[in-house]
Amino acid sequence: MTKTGLFISFEGIDGAGKSTHIDGLAAAFKAQGRQVTLTREPGGTPLAEKLREMVLHDAMDSLTEALLIFAARRDHLHHVIEPALARGDVVLCDRFTDATFAYQGSGRGFDLGVLQQLEQWVQAIPADAVSPSSNGLRQPDVTVWFELDPAIAAVRLAGARVPDRFEAQPVEFFQKVSDGYAARAQADAQRFVRLDAAQTREAVWQQLHQNFVQRGWLSET
Numbered sequence: 001m002t003k004t005g006l007f008i009s010f011e012g013i014d015g016a017g018k019s020t021h022i023d024g025l026a027a028a029f030k031a032q033g034r035q036v037t038l039t040r041e042p043g044g045t046p047l048a049e050k051l052r053e054m055v056l057h058d059a060m061d062s063l064t065e066a067l068l069i070f071a072a073r074r075d076h077l078h079h080v081i082e083p084a085l086a087r088g089d090v091v092l093c094d095r096f097t098d099a100t101f102a103y104q105g106s107g108r109g110f111d112l113g114v115l116q117q118l119e120q121w122v123q124a125i126p127a128d129a130v131s132p133s134s135n136g137l138r139q140p141d142v143t144v145w146f147e148l149d150p151a152i153a154a155v156r157l158a159g160a161r162v163p164d165r166f167e168a169q170p171v172e173f174f175q176k177v178s179d180g181y182a183a184r185a186q187a188d189a190q191r192f193v194r195l196d197a198a199q200t201r202e203a204v205w206q207q208l209h210q211n212f213v214q215r216g217w218l219s220e221t
């Protein structure tokens with residue numbers, strides 16, 4: 001029997017509330033008897049985690065940044081995501097390529113055409129892949145977008161943790177990142193689930209859980 005894994009990514013500006021809900025979602029899938037691979041980008045493999053450290057903390061030009069992020073993604077896809085999907089796992093990935101278009105493309109103003117080219121190279125579906133893809137490229141089956149006003153995110157993050165190179169950016173940067181996510185969501189509306197992340201933790205969880213119940217992925221309780 002062909003196994004069909006599920007690839008779900010989580011997106012939004014820093015402080016939107018992704019990390020708050022991913023563990024709960026992993027527990028909900030496990031309670032249904034599913035195997036879960038919980039991972040993140042940049043990162044998810046020893047090499048990609050080293051690249052993450054550089055990208056989050058070392059100064060570099062925009063092309064170097066984009067290349068390192070896609071290099072990390074390639075390693076992650078090859079060693080973690082594709083094998084997990086082939087096993088039939090639910091892959092919960094804290095950020096994926098939409099973040100690159102939002103942060104490097106819209107936020108930093110880096111050339112979207114170059115990002116598209118890198119996406120084509122890095123996410124080409126391997127010949128032996130068992131789970132389906134839309135257009136020959138590996139993309140999440142669903143992307144959960146936590147949409148939040150950057151001014152609210154800044155208040156939530158203030159004092160919550162030591163900021164990295166991205167978290168230290170001003171609200172104007174995150175407005176551009178948010179616009180980048182909106183553009184990606186508009187271009188691929190079927191894939192995106194938009195959550196109103198300004199609501200309480202409980203209300204955000206309900207939006208997320210209900211959506212997955214409606215898809216038949218989780219049960220009501």
Ligand SMILES: Nc1ncnc2c1ncn2[C@@H]1O[C@H](COP(=O)(O)OP(=O)(O)O)[C@@H](O)[C@H]1O
Pocket residue numbers: 012013014015016017018019020021156157160197198199200201202204
């Ligand atoms: N719905 C919410 N309302 C208020 N604060 C929240 C909410 N969701 C998360 N937070 C808090 O906001 C901060 C950022 O949340 P986090 O889940 O780490 O965001 P992200 O992973 O998207 O950067 C944390 O201190 C978290 O406890």
Ligand SMILES: Cc1cn([C@H]2C[C@H](O)[C@@H](COP(=O)(O)OP(=O)(O)O)O2)c(=O)[nH]c1=O
Pocket residue numbers: 014019040041042056069094095096097099100101103104166167
């Ligand atoms: C995946 C990805 C992340 N990023 C940035 C967004 C975040 O600021 C940072 C790390 O993401 P994240 O793991 O959400 O940060 P944290 O663990 O602090 O919640 O990397 C990019 O700029 N481009 C990318 O392609």
